[in-house]
Amino acid sequence: MYRKLTFFSRFVPDILAGRKTITLRDEAESWPRIGETLDVHTFEDDRWFCRICVEDVHPIELAALDDTHARQENMTLAELKDVLAGIYPGRDAFWLIRFKLCSGDDSQP
């Protein structure tokens, strides 16, 4: 039984294509651990769509985000900051979770 992380369904194509390889979360979702496999569901309708392997987890300030982070989200830096302001209004400290898609049997529900 793997723990579950959710993503907004608009991010599903980028995650499945390997274009989105990080997610920025608040403290409440800082619980994933390096090496952990997670079941990934859509936030809106709780639909399972993949498993990811957690490669890194660390705190990061909004001001420290740069073009590399934006590329890992498949966005521009301005888009990334807009998205974060929409999801987490007023927040300036995040947890960066870097992941890759799990492969083989582990990618099936």
Ligand SMILES: CC(=O)Nc1cc[nH]c(=O)n1
């Ligand atoms: C459901 C949810 O909070 N999804 C998020 C939040 C921040 N980044 C992201 O990629 N997905």
